[in-house]
Amino acid sequence: MTNNPQLLEATLDELKHLFSQRAQTGETMVLNMGPQHPSTHGVLRLIVELDGEILVNTVPDVGFLHTGIEKNMEAKTYTKALVMTDRLDYLNNMGNNLTYVLAVEKLMDVSVPERAQVIRVILAELQRIASHLIWLGTHTLDLAIQSMLFWCVREREHILEIFEDISGQRMMTSFMRPGGLWRDVTPNFIEKVEAFLEYLPARLDDYETMTRNNPIWIDRTQGIGVISGEQALDWGLTGASLRGSGVRLDLRKLLPYSGYETYAFDVPVGQHGDVYDRYWVRVLEMRESLKIVRQAVDRLKKLAGAPVISDDRKVVPPPRAELGRSMEALIHHFKLWTEGYSAPVGQVYVSTESPRGELGVFLAGNGGPKPHRVHFRTPSFVNLQALPLMTKGHFIADVVAVVGSIDIVLGDVDR
Amino acid sequence: MTTLEQTTQALKAKFGDAIEAIETFRGETTVVVTADKVVEVLKHLRETPALNFRWLADVTAYDDYPEEPRFKVCYQIRNLMEPLNLRVKAAVGGETPTLASCTSVYPAAGWQERELFDMFGITFTGHPDLRRILMPSDWEGHPLRKDYPLGYEEVQFTFNYDAIDKKKPYAKE
Numbered sequence: 001m002t003n004n005p006q007l008l009e010a011t012l013d014e015l016k017h018l019f020s021q022r023a024q025t026g027e028t029m030v031l032n033m034g035p036q037h038p039s040t041h042g043v044l045r046l047i048v049e050l051d052g053e054i055l056v057n058t059v060p061d062v063g064f065l066h067t068g069i070e071k072n073m074e075a076k077t078y079t080k081a082l083v084m085t086d087r088l089d090y091l092n093n094m095g096n097n098l099t100y101v102l103a104v105e106k107l108m109d110v111s112v113p114e115r116a117q118v119i120r121v122i123l124a125e126l127q128r129i130a131s132h133l134i135w136l137g138t139h140t141l142d143l144a145i146q147s148m149l150f151w152c153v154r155e156r157e158h159i160l161e162i163f164e165d166i167s168g169q170r171m172m173t174s175f176m177r178p179g180g181l182w183r184d185v186t187p188n189f190i191e192k193v194e195a196f197l198e199y200l201p202a203r204l205d206d207y208e209t210m211t212r213n214n215p216i217w218i219d220r221t222q223g224i225g226v227i228s229g230e231q232a233l234d235w236g237l238t239g240a241s242l243r244g245s246g247v248r249l250d251l252r253k254l255l256p257y258s259g260y261e262t263y264a265f266d267v268p269v270g271q272h273g274d275v276y277d278r279y280w281v282r283v284l285e286m287r288e289s290l291k292i293v294r295q296a297v298d299r300l301k302k303l304a305g306a307p308v309i310s311d312d313r314k315v316v317p318p319p320r321a322e323l324g325r326s327m328e329a330l331i332h333h334f335k336l337w338t339e340g341y342s343a344p345v346g347q348v349y350v351s352t353e354s355p356r357g358e359l360g361v362f363l364a365g366n367g368g369p370k371p372h373r374v375h376f377r378t379p380s381f382v383n384l385q386a387l388p389l390m391t392k393g394h395f396i397a398d399v400v401a402v403v404g405s406i407d408i409v410l411g412d413v414d415r
Numbered sequence: 416m417t418t419l420e421q422t423t424q425a426l427k428a429k430f431g432d433a434i435e436a437i438e439t440f441r442g443e444t445t446v447v448v449t450a451d452k453v454v455e456v457l458k459h460l461r462e463t464p465a466l467n468f469r470w471l472a473d474v475t476a477y478d479d480y481p482e483e484p485r486f487k488v489c490y491q492i493r494n495l496m497e498p499l500n501l502r503v504k505a506a507v508g509g510e511t512p513t514l515a516s517c518t519s520v521y522p523a524a525g526w527q528e529r530e531l532f533d534m535f536g537i538t539f540t541g542h543p544d545l546r547r548i549l550m551p552s553d554w555e556g557h558p559l560r561k562d563y564p565l566g567y568e569e570v571q572f573t574f575n576y577d578a579i580d581k582k583k584p585y586a587k588e
Contacts, residue, residue, distance in 0.1 A: 014552060018544065063549040068566075070534075071558055075565050106441050233470060233495075236523025254498050346440040349491050349502065351472065362475045362489065373477035373559075377491070385526045414549060 018059050019049050028056055031396075035064045039142045039400040042410030044384075046399065053395050058388045062381075065414035073374045077340030078104050078178065081371060086172040088376060089412035091134055094127040094163070095354045097176040100374075102257055103350040103361040104178040107343045110315050115306040116180035117258045122193060122296045123163075123175065124258070124352075125289040129200070130159040131355035132286050136207065139279065139404035144216040148207065155203055158196050165192065179316040180309030193297055197290055204286060211279070221276035225390040225402035228273055235386040238379050239357025240281045241406045245273030251353040263292045275405040282407070315341050340369035356380050356407050380412035419444045419499055422466055430456060438504075445489075445502040453490075453505040454515045460492060460501070461520050468492040468501060471521035476507075476531050480561035484508040486535055490517065490524075507537055516542035534559035555584070 022028045029050045035043040043064035049056040069088060073081040085096040098120055105112060112120075137152030160170040166185045167175040175182050211217045227237070229245040242249055250267040252260040268284035270277025310316050317336045318329035343365030351360035357379030366372035383406045390402050423437045426446060433452035438445040448456050460468040473491040484506040492501050507514050516539035517524050528539045529548040536557035539545055547554060556563055571579045 014546065063547075063551070066549040068558060071563075071565060109441065234522045236471060236521075249495065254495070255500070347445070347477075347489065347502070348441050348443060349473065349489075349500065358472060360473050360491070362473060362491070364477045373475075375473070375475040375477075377473035377475070381526060381530075382523060385523065 015047065015059060018057065020056055022051075022056075023049055027051075033399070035061075040403060040410075041138060041408060042413075044403070044408070044410055044413070046387075046403075048396060048399065050396060053397075055391050055394055055396060055399065058391045058399065060384055060387055062384065062410070062413050065410045067415065069415045070374050070376065074371055076371075077369045078108075078343065078371060079336075079340060081374065082177065083172070083174050086174055087411065088415060089354065089356070089359070089378065089380070089409045090171060091131040091409055092127055092354050092356070092359075092412075093171055093173050094123045094175065095131075095352065095359060097174060098124050098258070099350060099352045099354070099359050099361050101176045101178045102352065103348055103363040104343075106348045106350055107346065107363055107365050108178065108315050108341065110179050110310055110312050112180055112258075112310060113307045114259075115300070115303040116308045116310075118296050118299050118303060119181060119185055119308065120176060120258050121260065121263070122293050122300065125293045125296070126159045126162065126193070126196075128289050128355045129286050130156045132282050132289075135282060135355070135404075135407045136279075139407075140211060140217070142400045142404050143220045144214055145210060148210065151203070151207070155200060158192075158199065162189070162192050162196070165189065177309065177316070179312060180307070184308045190297055190300060193293065197294055197297070200290060201287070204283070208283060211283075218276070220398075220401055221279060221405075222274060223272070224275045224394060224398050225405060226272060226274045227386060227390050231389065232273065232386070235389065236382040237357070237386055237406075238383065239353070239355070239407075240278050240285060241357065241383050241386075243267065243281045244270040244278035244405075246271050251351055251358055255351070257350070257352055260292075263295050265289075265291050275401045278405040278407075342367060342369050343371070351377065354379055356409065356412065357383060376415055378412045378415065380406075380408040380410070381415075384408050384413055418497075419501065422460070422468075422499070422501065425463075425466065426456065426459070429459060443500065443502060445504050447504045447506070450484075450505045450507055450514055453488075453503065454517050454520060456503060457490060457492070457517050458520045460503070466494070467496060468494050468499075470495050471517075471523050472500075474517075474524050474527035474531065476535050476537065478535065478559065478561045480509070486512055486537055488514060488531065488537065492521075512537040513540060514538070515540050516545075518542055533557070536560070 023030050031048050031050055033048055034040040034045040045061040047059040069084045073084050085100040086093045088096050133152040133156045137149035140148040163173055164170045167173040227245055229247045232242045232245045246269050248267050248269050253267055265288045268281050270281050313332045317333050322329035323333055345367050347364040349362045351358050359379055360377030362375040364373040391399050427434050433449050436447040460466050470493045472493055476486050476488045479485050486507040488505050490503040516528055528542055531537050532545055533547040533550050534557055569579045
C-alpha cells in the first residue's frame with residue numbers, strides 16, 4: 001500500500017482487513033479506480049489490489065449517488081412519493097413505477113382494470129428493451145465495438161418517443177398510478193408500438209452478427225467473470241446475471257404479476273455463468289420481450305375503450321369532468337390531493353423482474369397518508385456484491401467486462 | 416409439498432416460545448421471532464430440506480420510534496421450489512441496537528446488513544465487514560431513524576438567529 005500515500009491515509013485503517021498482508025509490504029499494489037471512470041457506468045469506485053496485472057481483490061465503494069430517496073418518500077403521500085421512484089434506476093423508470101404502484105395497490109387492496117394491466121405490461125417490456133439496448137451499447141463500447149452505442153441509442157429513441165407521446169416525459173414518466181394509469185394511451189400508441197415491433201428484430205440480427213462474429217468480443221467475454229449457479233444464488237444474484245449461470249429463475253414466471261402468467265414467452269438461460277453467457281441471455285431476452293409486447297398489443301386492440309384506472313374513489317381521484325357535476329367527486333378530489341389516502345398498519349413486499357433482476361418494494365403503512373417505511377431491494381445493489389468473487393484472478397482489464405456484464409445502474413445501487 | 420401453514424407449525428414446534436407471533440396481512444405471512452433466536456430460525460428454514468427457504472431476497476428494517484423496542488428488522492426469504500414467500504421479523508431495542516448477523520446463513524445479507532447499520536445504527540455481530548456503505552464513513556447519525564430530521568434549513572431571523580444557530584449540526588468550538 002506504500003505506492004499511494006494519499007490512498008494510504010484515507011483508507012488504510014478502515015479497509016486494512018480487506019486486503020492481503022502483501023499489500024502492507026508493498027508486494028501487491030492497491031489501485032483506485034473511479035468514481036470518475038468511463039467504464040464504471042456511473043459513479044462506482046473500485047479499490048483493487050493487484051499482483052502485477054492480476055486482481056487479488058476488488059472492493060466496491062458505493063454511495064456517491066445516494067440521494068436519500070427512501071427517507072424522502074416517508075415525507076410524502078403515497079401518490080406524491082411515486083415521482084421519486086422514477087429517479088431510482090434511471091433506465092427502468094416504468095418498471096420502478098410499476099413495482100411501487102403494485103406495492104401500494106397491495107397495501108390498499110385496490111384492483112386494477114385489465115386494460116391498464118395490459119398497457120403496463122407493454123410499457124414494462126418496452127422499458128426492458130430500452131434498458132438492455134443501453135446496456136448492450138455501453139458494454140460493447142467498453143470492450144470491443146465502438147459504434148454499437150450510437151445504434152443502440154438510436155433504437156432506444158423510438159421507445160422514448162412512445163413514452164413521451166403518452167406521458168409527456170421521455171424518462172421520468174410517473175405514468176403508472178395506484179389503481180391503474182395516469183391517463184389512457186394516445187390513439188396512435190398501438191400503431192407506434194407495432195412499427196417498433198417491425199423495426200427492431202432486423203436490427204437485433206445485425207447486432208448479434210456484430211458481436212458473435214467478432215473475435216475480440218469472444219476473447220474478452222468467454223470464460224471471464226465465471227460464477228456458478230449455486231454461488232449466484234447464495235450471493236442473491238437475480239436477473240440475467242443469475243440466468244447466465246444456468247438458473248432458470250424469472251419472477252414473471254415464478255411469482256407472476258400484472259397477468260404475466262397469461263403470456264407465452266421463454267426464459268433464456270446460459271450455461272457457463274461467464275460474461276458471454278450473461279450477454280447472450282440479455283440479447284435473447286429482448287426478443288422474448290418483443291413476443292410479450294406483440295401478444296399484449298393484440299389484447300389491447302380487443303380492449304379498446306375499457307377504463308385504464310380503477311373507480312375506487314378512496315384511492316383514485318375522480319375524472320376532471322365529474323368535478324362540475326358531482327359534490328362527492330369534488331370532495332374526493334379535494335381530500336385525495338390535499339391529504340391523500342390512509343393506508344392500514346401492516347407491511348407488504350412486492351417484487352417484479354426489472355431488467356437487472358428482482359426489484360422489490362417493502363412498504364409499511366402506519367394508518368396515516370404517508371408511508372411509514374419504503375425500502376427498495378434493488379437488483380444492482382445486491383448483484384454488485386458478487387463483483388469481488390467474479391473478478392478474482394482475472395486481469396485488471398476484465399473488471400470492465402464484469403462490471404458491464406452485471407449491468408449495474410448506480411442510481412439503483414445508491415438510491 | 417410445503418405450505419406456509421406447515422412451515423409456521425414446524426417453526427412453532429421447533430422453537431416454541433421464541434416464535435412470538437404469526438401475522439398474516441394481505442396474503443403475506445410474517446413470523447415474529449425473538450431477537451436472540453433469529454439466526455437460528457433462519458438457519459433452520461434454510462437448511463431443513465422439507466422447508467427449503469433457499470433464498471434471501473431482502474433484509475430491511477423500520478423504526479417505530481418512540482415505541483420500544485423501536486426497530487423491526489425484516490428478513491424476506493423465499494422457497495424457490497413452491498414458490499413461497501416468508502418474512503421473519505425481529506424487534507430490536509433502541510438503547511444499543513444489536514442483532515446477530517445472518518451472513519453465515521445467507522451471504523447475500525452482507526451489504527444489506529451494512530446498509531441497516533448505516534441507516535439505522537443496528538450493529539450486526541459476527542458481520543465480516545461492518546462499515547457504512549451509502550453515507551460517508553465520517554457521517555454522524557443514522558438517517559432513516561424517525562428522530563433524524565429530513566433536512567430543510569430553518570430560516571434565521573434577527574430575533575432567533577442564535578437559537579437556531581445552536582441547533583445547527585456543524586462543528587463548533
